[in-house]
Amino acid sequence: MSSTQSTDELLFVGKKEDLISAQRTVVSLQGRDVLIIYHEGEFYAIDSYCYHSGSSLETGDIEELNNKLCIICPKHKYKISLCDGEGLYRARDRSQSPPPLRWFSKGVKQRVHPITEIQGELYLRPATSGYIESDYYQGEQGKVERERAALADKGGGRGERGVSSPSFCASGRTSDLQAILCVIDDVSELHLHCSHELTAHHGVLLSQEVSS
Ligand code: FES
Structure with missing residues:
Protein backbone atom coordinates (compact mmCIF):
# COMPACT_ATOMS: atom_id res chain seq x y z
CA MET A 1 0.00 0.00 0.00
CA SER A 2 1.48 3.34 -0.97
CA SER A 3 1.71 6.43 1.18
CA THR A 4 -0.24 9.52 0.06
CA GLN A 5 -0.06 13.28 0.35
CA SER A 6 -2.80 15.85 -0.20
CA THR A 7 -2.89 18.89 -2.50
CA ASP A 8 -6.10 20.91 -1.86
CA GLU A 9 -9.05 18.58 -2.65
CA LEU A 10 -6.94 16.30 -4.77
CA LEU A 11 -5.10 13.42 -3.16
CA PHE A 12 -1.84 12.25 -4.59
CA VAL A 13 -2.06 8.61 -5.67
CA GLY A 14 1.27 7.94 -7.33
CA LYS A 15 3.42 8.40 -10.38
CA LYS A 16 1.67 7.43 -13.58
CA GLU A 17 4.49 5.19 -14.75
CA ASP A 18 4.51 3.29 -11.46
CA LEU A 19 0.74 2.77 -11.53
CA ILE A 20 0.89 1.57 -15.13
CA SER A 21 3.66 -0.82 -14.25
CA ALA A 22 1.75 -2.19 -11.25
CA GLN A 23 -1.60 -2.37 -13.16
CA ARG A 24 -3.40 -2.66 -9.82
CA THR A 25 -2.50 -0.74 -6.70
CA VAL A 26 -4.30 -0.35 -3.39
CA VAL A 27 -3.80 3.06 -1.82
CA SER A 28 -5.00 4.35 1.54
CA LEU A 29 -6.51 7.81 1.16
CA GLN A 30 -7.77 9.55 4.27
CA GLY A 31 -8.49 6.18 5.88
CA ARG A 32 -10.18 4.73 2.80
CA ASP A 33 -8.69 1.84 0.84
CA VAL A 34 -9.06 2.45 -2.89
CA LEU A 35 -8.11 0.12 -5.71
CA ILE A 36 -6.43 1.89 -8.63
CA ILE A 37 -6.69 -0.10 -11.84
CA TYR A 38 -4.89 0.54 -15.09
CA HIS A 39 -6.68 -1.31 -17.87
CA GLU A 40 -6.29 -0.87 -21.62
CA GLY A 41 -4.99 2.69 -21.39
CA GLU A 42 -7.42 3.95 -18.74
CA PHE A 43 -7.26 4.45 -14.98
CA TYR A 44 -10.11 3.56 -12.65
CA ALA A 45 -10.44 4.16 -8.91
CA ILE A 46 -12.92 2.05 -6.99
CA ASP A 47 -13.42 1.16 -3.32
CA SER A 48 -11.19 -1.78 -2.61
CA TYR A 49 -13.71 -3.98 -0.74
CA CYS A 50 -16.73 -5.52 -2.43
CA TYR A 51 -20.09 -4.12 -1.32
CA HIS A 52 -21.50 -7.63 -0.95
CA SER A 53 -19.44 -8.96 1.93
CA GLY A 54 -16.18 -7.08 1.90
CA SER A 55 -13.86 -9.29 -0.10
CA SER A 56 -10.94 -7.57 -1.82
CA LEU A 57 -11.55 -6.77 -5.48
CA GLU A 58 -7.85 -6.52 -6.20
CA THR A 59 -7.57 -9.81 -8.12
CA GLY A 60 -10.98 -9.67 -9.79
CA ASP A 61 -11.23 -10.41 -13.51
CA ILE A 62 -12.25 -7.56 -15.77
CA GLU A 63 -14.82 -8.15 -18.51
CA GLU A 64 -17.13 -6.10 -20.66
CA LEU A 65 -20.72 -7.00 -19.72
CA ASN A 66 -23.77 -5.30 -21.17
CA ASN A 67 -21.44 -2.74 -22.80
CA LYS A 68 -19.92 -1.86 -19.43
CA LEU A 69 -16.42 -2.65 -18.27
CA CYS A 70 -16.87 -4.58 -15.04
CA ILE A 71 -14.73 -6.07 -12.34
CA ILE A 72 -15.91 -9.47 -11.12
CA CYS A 73 -15.45 -10.03 -7.42
CA PRO A 74 -13.30 -13.13 -6.89
CA LYS A 75 -15.41 -14.35 -3.98
CA HIS A 76 -19.02 -14.68 -5.20
CA LYS A 77 -18.65 -13.32 -8.73
CA TYR A 78 -20.69 -10.17 -8.34
CA LYS A 79 -20.29 -7.88 -11.32
CA ILE A 80 -19.48 -4.21 -10.71
CA SER A 81 -19.08 -1.48 -13.30
CA LEU A 82 -15.67 0.17 -13.07
CA CYS A 83 -17.01 3.48 -14.40
CA ASP A 84 -19.87 4.09 -12.01
CA GLY A 85 -19.99 1.27 -9.44
CA GLU A 86 -23.27 -0.14 -10.73
CA GLY A 87 -24.05 -3.72 -9.74
CA LEU A 88 -25.17 -5.89 -12.65
CA TYR A 89 -26.83 -9.27 -12.76
CA ARG A 90 -28.28 -11.44 -15.49
CA ALA A 91 -31.74 -12.90 -15.27
CA ARG A 92 -34.73 -14.00 -17.32
CA ASP A 93 -36.91 -11.15 -18.52
CA ARG A 94 -40.40 -12.35 -17.56
CA SER A 95 -42.04 -9.55 -19.51
CA GLN A 96 -41.36 -11.53 -22.66
CA SER A 97 -42.27 -15.03 -23.73
CA PRO A 98 -40.21 -17.12 -23.82
CA PRO A 99 -38.25 -15.08 -21.27
CA PRO A 100 -34.80 -14.22 -22.61
CA LEU A 101 -31.76 -13.76 -20.44
CA ARG A 102 -30.76 -10.13 -20.11
CA TRP A 103 -28.78 -7.87 -17.84
CA PHE A 104 -30.42 -5.95 -15.00
CA SER A 105 -29.09 -3.18 -12.77
CA LYS A 106 -29.02 -3.21 -8.98
CA GLY A 107 -28.15 0.48 -8.97
CA VAL A 108 -24.88 1.98 -7.76
CA LYS A 109 -23.42 -0.29 -5.08
CA GLN A 110 -19.68 0.38 -5.13
CA ARG A 111 -18.15 3.82 -4.68
CA VAL A 112 -15.92 4.97 -7.51
CA HIS A 113 -13.74 8.08 -7.46
CA PRO A 114 -12.69 10.57 -10.15
CA ILE A 115 -9.01 10.31 -10.96
CA THR A 116 -6.92 12.73 -12.98
CA GLU A 117 -3.39 13.06 -14.28
CA ILE A 118 -1.30 16.15 -13.62
CA GLN A 119 2.17 16.24 -15.13
CA GLY A 120 2.83 12.54 -14.91
CA GLU A 121 1.22 12.07 -11.50
CA LEU A 122 -2.21 10.68 -10.65
CA TYR A 123 -4.54 12.46 -8.25
CA LEU A 124 -7.88 11.36 -6.87
CA ARG A 125 -10.77 13.50 -5.72
CA PRO A 126 -12.58 11.44 -3.06
CA ALA A 127 -16.26 10.89 -3.81
CA THR A 128 -18.20 11.31 -0.58
CA SER A 129 -21.80 12.17 -1.51
CA GLY A 130 -24.63 10.13 0.03
CA TYR A 131 -24.27 6.55 1.22
CA ILE A 132 -23.16 3.73 -1.04
CA GLU A 133 -23.11 0.14 0.18
CA SER A 134 -19.34 -0.28 -0.21
CA ASP A 135 -18.92 2.48 2.40
CA TYR A 136 -19.80 -0.07 5.07
CA TYR A 137 -16.64 -2.11 4.51
CA GLN A 138 -14.45 0.98 4.88
CA GLY A 139 -15.74 1.58 8.40
CA GLU A 140 -14.83 0.00 11.72
CA GLN A 141 -17.67 -2.54 11.79
CA GLY A 142 -16.97 -3.49 8.19
CA LYS A 143 -13.32 -3.97 9.02
CA VAL A 144 -14.26 -6.36 11.81
CA GLU A 145 -16.45 -8.33 9.40
CA ARG A 146 -13.72 -8.42 6.78
CA GLU A 147 -11.27 -9.80 9.29
CA ARG A 148 -13.80 -12.39 10.46
CA ALA A 149 -14.46 -13.50 6.89
CA ALA A 150 -10.73 -13.76 6.19
CA LEU A 151 -10.36 -15.91 9.28
CA ALA A 152 -13.24 -18.13 8.16
CA ASP A 153 -11.66 -18.50 4.72
CA LYS A 154 -8.61 -19.90 6.45
CA GLY A 155 -10.85 -22.34 8.32
CA GLY A 156 -10.75 -20.52 11.63
CA GLY A 157 -14.25 -19.28 12.30
CA ARG A 158 -17.64 -18.16 11.06
CA GLY A 159 -17.95 -16.80 7.54
CA GLU A 160 -19.30 -13.54 6.25
CA ARG A 161 -22.76 -12.45 7.39
CA GLY A 162 -22.82 -15.13 10.06
S1 FES B 1 -17.81 -10.49 -1.44
FE1 FES B 1 -17.84 -9.86 -3.51
S2 FES B 1 -19.37 -11.04 -4.41
FE2 FES B 1 -19.44 -11.59 -2.34
Missing part, protein backbone atom coordinates in the same frame (compact mmCIF):
# COMPACT_ATOMS: atom_id res chain seq x y z
CA VAL A 163 -22.68 -18.17 7.78
CA SER A 164 -21.82 -21.12 9.96
CA SER A 165 -19.74 -24.14 9.05
CA PRO A 166 -21.02 -26.17 6.07
CA SER A 167 -24.31 -27.92 6.73
CA PHE A 168 -25.87 -28.01 3.30
CA CYS A 169 -29.18 -29.64 2.60
CA ALA A 170 -30.79 -30.24 -0.76
CA SER A 171 -33.48 -27.61 -1.43
CA GLY A 172 -34.76 -28.59 -4.83
CA ARG A 173 -33.85 -28.78 -8.43
CA THR A 174 -32.16 -25.70 -9.82
CA SER A 175 -34.83 -25.29 -12.47
CA ASP A 176 -37.68 -25.36 -9.91
CA LEU A 177 -36.10 -22.81 -7.59
CA GLN A 178 -35.10 -20.59 -10.47
CA ALA A 179 -38.77 -20.40 -11.46
CA ILE A 180 -39.65 -19.28 -7.93
CA LEU A 181 -36.77 -16.87 -7.62
CA CYS A 182 -37.41 -14.95 -10.84
CA VAL A 183 -35.22 -17.37 -12.77
CA ILE A 184 -32.00 -15.68 -11.93
CA ASP A 185 -29.37 -17.22 -14.14
CA ASP A 186 -26.33 -16.57 -12.05
CA VAL A 187 -26.42 -18.63 -8.86
CA SER A 188 -24.05 -16.19 -7.20
CA GLU A 189 -26.93 -13.68 -7.23
CA LEU A 190 -29.57 -15.95 -5.75
CA HIS A 191 -28.81 -15.47 -2.10
CA LEU A 192 -29.67 -11.80 -2.44
CA HIS A 193 -33.28 -12.84 -2.64
CA CYS A 194 -33.72 -15.18 0.28
CA SER A 195 -32.34 -15.87 3.73
CA HIS A 196 -30.21 -18.79 2.59
CA GLU A 197 -26.87 -19.02 0.91
CA LEU A 198 -27.32 -21.13 -2.21
CA THR A 199 -24.83 -23.25 -4.06
CA ALA A 200 -25.36 -25.19 -7.29
CA HIS A 201 -24.18 -28.78 -7.34
CA HIS A 202 -24.88 -30.99 -10.36
CA GLY A 203 -28.08 -29.11 -11.18
CA VAL A 204 -29.41 -29.22 -7.61
CA LEU A 205 -29.45 -26.18 -5.36
CA LEU A 206 -28.13 -26.61 -1.85
CA SER A 207 -29.14 -24.12 0.81
CA GLN A 208 -27.47 -23.02 3.99
CA GLU A 209 -29.30 -20.76 6.41
CA VAL A 210 -27.77 -17.40 7.14
CA SER A 211 -28.01 -16.43 10.77
CA SER A 212 -28.16 -12.64 10.35
Whole structure:
Protein backbone atom coordinates (compact mmCIF):
# COMPACT_ATOMS: atom_id res chain seq x y z
CA MET A 1 0.00 0.00 0.00
CA SER A 2 1.48 3.34 -0.97
CA SER A 3 1.71 6.43 1.18
CA THR A 4 -0.24 9.52 0.06
CA GLN A 5 -0.06 13.28 0.35
CA SER A 6 -2.80 15.85 -0.20
CA THR A 7 -2.89 18.89 -2.50
CA ASP A 8 -6.10 20.91 -1.86
CA GLU A 9 -9.05 18.58 -2.65
CA LEU A 10 -6.94 16.30 -4.77
CA LEU A 11 -5.10 13.42 -3.16
CA PHE A 12 -1.84 12.25 -4.59
CA VAL A 13 -2.06 8.61 -5.67
CA GLY A 14 1.27 7.94 -7.33
CA LYS A 15 3.42 8.40 -10.38
CA LYS A 16 1.67 7.43 -13.58
CA GLU A 17 4.49 5.19 -14.75
CA ASP A 18 4.51 3.29 -11.46
CA LEU A 19 0.74 2.77 -11.53
CA ILE A 20 0.89 1.57 -15.13
CA SER A 21 3.66 -0.82 -14.25
CA ALA A 22 1.75 -2.19 -11.25
CA GLN A 23 -1.60 -2.37 -13.16
CA ARG A 24 -3.40 -2.66 -9.82
CA THR A 25 -2.50 -0.74 -6.70
CA VAL A 26 -4.30 -0.35 -3.39
CA VAL A 27 -3.80 3.06 -1.82
CA SER A 28 -5.00 4.35 1.54
CA LEU A 29 -6.51 7.81 1.16
CA GLN A 30 -7.77 9.55 4.27
CA GLY A 31 -8.49 6.18 5.88
CA ARG A 32 -10.18 4.73 2.80
CA ASP A 33 -8.69 1.84 0.84
CA VAL A 34 -9.06 2.45 -2.89
CA LEU A 35 -8.11 0.12 -5.71
CA ILE A 36 -6.43 1.89 -8.63
CA ILE A 37 -6.69 -0.10 -11.84
CA TYR A 38 -4.89 0.54 -15.09
CA HIS A 39 -6.68 -1.31 -17.87
CA GLU A 40 -6.29 -0.87 -21.62
CA GLY A 41 -4.99 2.69 -21.39
CA GLU A 42 -7.42 3.95 -18.74
CA PHE A 43 -7.26 4.45 -14.98
CA TYR A 44 -10.11 3.56 -12.65
CA ALA A 45 -10.44 4.16 -8.91
CA ILE A 46 -12.92 2.05 -6.99
CA ASP A 47 -13.42 1.16 -3.32
CA SER A 48 -11.19 -1.78 -2.61
CA TYR A 49 -13.71 -3.98 -0.74
CA CYS A 50 -16.73 -5.52 -2.43
CA TYR A 51 -20.09 -4.12 -1.32
CA HIS A 52 -21.50 -7.63 -0.95
CA SER A 53 -19.44 -8.96 1.93
CA GLY A 54 -16.18 -7.08 1.90
CA SER A 55 -13.86 -9.29 -0.10
CA SER A 56 -10.94 -7.57 -1.82
CA LEU A 57 -11.55 -6.77 -5.48
CA GLU A 58 -7.85 -6.52 -6.20
CA THR A 59 -7.57 -9.81 -8.12
CA GLY A 60 -10.98 -9.67 -9.79
CA ASP A 61 -11.23 -10.41 -13.51
CA ILE A 62 -12.25 -7.56 -15.77
CA GLU A 63 -14.82 -8.15 -18.51
CA GLU A 64 -17.13 -6.10 -20.66
CA LEU A 65 -20.72 -7.00 -19.72
CA ASN A 66 -23.77 -5.30 -21.17
CA ASN A 67 -21.44 -2.74 -22.80
CA LYS A 68 -19.92 -1.86 -19.43
CA LEU A 69 -16.42 -2.65 -18.27
CA CYS A 70 -16.87 -4.58 -15.04
CA ILE A 71 -14.73 -6.07 -12.34
CA ILE A 72 -15.91 -9.47 -11.12
CA CYS A 73 -15.45 -10.03 -7.42
CA PRO A 74 -13.30 -13.13 -6.89
CA LYS A 75 -15.41 -14.35 -3.98
CA HIS A 76 -19.02 -14.68 -5.20
CA LYS A 77 -18.65 -13.32 -8.73
CA TYR A 78 -20.69 -10.17 -8.34
CA LYS A 79 -20.29 -7.88 -11.32
CA ILE A 80 -19.48 -4.21 -10.71
CA SER A 81 -19.08 -1.48 -13.30
CA LEU A 82 -15.67 0.17 -13.07
CA CYS A 83 -17.01 3.48 -14.40
CA ASP A 84 -19.87 4.09 -12.01
CA GLY A 85 -19.99 1.27 -9.44
CA GLU A 86 -23.27 -0.14 -10.73
CA GLY A 87 -24.05 -3.72 -9.74
CA LEU A 88 -25.17 -5.89 -12.65
CA TYR A 89 -26.83 -9.27 -12.76
CA ARG A 90 -28.28 -11.44 -15.49
CA ALA A 91 -31.74 -12.90 -15.27
CA ARG A 92 -34.73 -14.00 -17.32
CA ASP A 93 -36.91 -11.15 -18.52
CA ARG A 94 -40.40 -12.35 -17.56
CA SER A 95 -42.04 -9.55 -19.51
CA GLN A 96 -41.36 -11.53 -22.66
CA SER A 97 -42.27 -15.03 -23.73
CA PRO A 98 -40.21 -17.12 -23.82
CA PRO A 99 -38.25 -15.08 -21.27
CA PRO A 100 -34.80 -14.22 -22.61
CA LEU A 101 -31.76 -13.76 -20.44
CA ARG A 102 -30.76 -10.13 -20.11
CA TRP A 103 -28.78 -7.87 -17.84
CA PHE A 104 -30.42 -5.95 -15.00
CA SER A 105 -29.09 -3.18 -12.77
CA LYS A 106 -29.02 -3.21 -8.98
CA GLY A 107 -28.15 0.48 -8.97
CA VAL A 108 -24.88 1.98 -7.76
CA LYS A 109 -23.42 -0.29 -5.08
CA GLN A 110 -19.68 0.38 -5.13
CA ARG A 111 -18.15 3.82 -4.68
CA VAL A 112 -15.92 4.97 -7.51
CA HIS A 113 -13.74 8.08 -7.46
CA PRO A 114 -12.69 10.57 -10.15
CA ILE A 115 -9.01 10.31 -10.96
CA THR A 116 -6.92 12.73 -12.98
CA GLU A 117 -3.39 13.06 -14.28
CA ILE A 118 -1.30 16.15 -13.62
CA GLN A 119 2.17 16.24 -15.13
CA GLY A 120 2.83 12.54 -14.91
CA GLU A 121 1.22 12.07 -11.50
CA LEU A 122 -2.21 10.68 -10.65
CA TYR A 123 -4.54 12.46 -8.25
CA LEU A 124 -7.88 11.36 -6.87
CA ARG A 125 -10.77 13.50 -5.72
CA PRO A 126 -12.58 11.44 -3.06
CA ALA A 127 -16.26 10.89 -3.81
CA THR A 128 -18.20 11.31 -0.58
CA SER A 129 -21.80 12.17 -1.51
CA GLY A 130 -24.63 10.13 0.03
CA TYR A 131 -24.27 6.55 1.22
CA ILE A 132 -23.16 3.73 -1.04
CA GLU A 133 -23.11 0.14 0.18
CA SER A 134 -19.34 -0.28 -0.21
CA ASP A 135 -18.92 2.48 2.40
CA TYR A 136 -19.80 -0.07 5.07
CA TYR A 137 -16.64 -2.11 4.51
CA GLN A 138 -14.45 0.98 4.88
CA GLY A 139 -15.74 1.58 8.40
CA GLU A 140 -14.83 0.00 11.72
CA GLN A 141 -17.67 -2.54 11.79
CA GLY A 142 -16.97 -3.49 8.19
CA LYS A 143 -13.32 -3.97 9.02
CA VAL A 144 -14.26 -6.36 11.81
CA GLU A 145 -16.45 -8.33 9.40
CA ARG A 146 -13.72 -8.42 6.78
CA GLU A 147 -11.27 -9.80 9.29
CA ARG A 148 -13.80 -12.39 10.46
CA ALA A 149 -14.46 -13.50 6.89
CA ALA A 150 -10.73 -13.76 6.19
CA LEU A 151 -10.36 -15.91 9.28
CA ALA A 152 -13.24 -18.13 8.16
CA ASP A 153 -11.66 -18.50 4.72
CA LYS A 154 -8.61 -19.90 6.45
CA GLY A 155 -10.85 -22.34 8.32
CA GLY A 156 -10.75 -20.52 11.63
CA GLY A 157 -14.25 -19.28 12.30
CA ARG A 158 -17.64 -18.16 11.06
CA GLY A 159 -17.95 -16.80 7.54
CA GLU A 160 -19.30 -13.54 6.25
CA ARG A 161 -22.76 -12.45 7.39
CA GLY A 162 -22.82 -15.13 10.06
CA VAL A 163 -22.68 -18.17 7.78
CA SER A 164 -21.82 -21.12 9.96
CA SER A 165 -19.74 -24.14 9.05
CA PRO A 166 -21.02 -26.17 6.07
CA SER A 167 -24.31 -27.92 6.73
CA PHE A 168 -25.87 -28.01 3.30
CA CYS A 169 -29.18 -29.64 2.60
CA ALA A 170 -30.79 -30.24 -0.76
CA SER A 171 -33.48 -27.61 -1.43
CA GLY A 172 -34.76 -28.59 -4.83
CA ARG A 173 -33.85 -28.78 -8.43
CA THR A 174 -32.16 -25.70 -9.82
CA SER A 175 -34.83 -25.29 -12.47
CA ASP A 176 -37.68 -25.36 -9.91
CA LEU A 177 -36.10 -22.81 -7.59
CA GLN A 178 -35.10 -20.59 -10.47
CA ALA A 179 -38.77 -20.40 -11.46
CA ILE A 180 -39.65 -19.28 -7.93
CA LEU A 181 -36.77 -16.87 -7.62
CA CYS A 182 -37.41 -14.95 -10.84
CA VAL A 183 -35.22 -17.37 -12.77
CA ILE A 184 -32.00 -15.68 -11.93
CA ASP A 185 -29.37 -17.22 -14.14
CA ASP A 186 -26.33 -16.57 -12.05
CA VAL A 187 -26.42 -18.63 -8.86
CA SER A 188 -24.05 -16.19 -7.20
CA GLU A 189 -26.93 -13.68 -7.23
CA LEU A 190 -29.57 -15.95 -5.75
CA HIS A 191 -28.81 -15.47 -2.10
CA LEU A 192 -29.67 -11.80 -2.44
CA HIS A 193 -33.28 -12.84 -2.64
CA CYS A 194 -33.72 -15.18 0.28
CA SER A 195 -32.34 -15.87 3.73
CA HIS A 196 -30.21 -18.79 2.59
CA GLU A 197 -26.87 -19.02 0.91
CA LEU A 198 -27.32 -21.13 -2.21
CA THR A 199 -24.83 -23.25 -4.06
CA ALA A 200 -25.36 -25.19 -7.29
CA HIS A 201 -24.18 -28.78 -7.34
CA HIS A 202 -24.88 -30.99 -10.36
CA GLY A 203 -28.08 -29.11 -11.18
CA VAL A 204 -29.41 -29.22 -7.61
CA LEU A 205 -29.45 -26.18 -5.36
CA LEU A 206 -28.13 -26.61 -1.85
CA SER A 207 -29.14 -24.12 0.81
CA GLN A 208 -27.47 -23.02 3.99
CA GLU A 209 -29.30 -20.76 6.41
CA VAL A 210 -27.77 -17.40 7.14
CA SER A 211 -28.01 -16.43 10.77
CA SER A 212 -28.16 -12.64 10.35
S1 FES B 1 -17.81 -10.49 -1.44
FE1 FES B 1 -17.84 -9.86 -3.51
S2 FES B 1 -19.37 -11.04 -4.41
FE2 FES B 1 -19.44 -11.59 -2.34
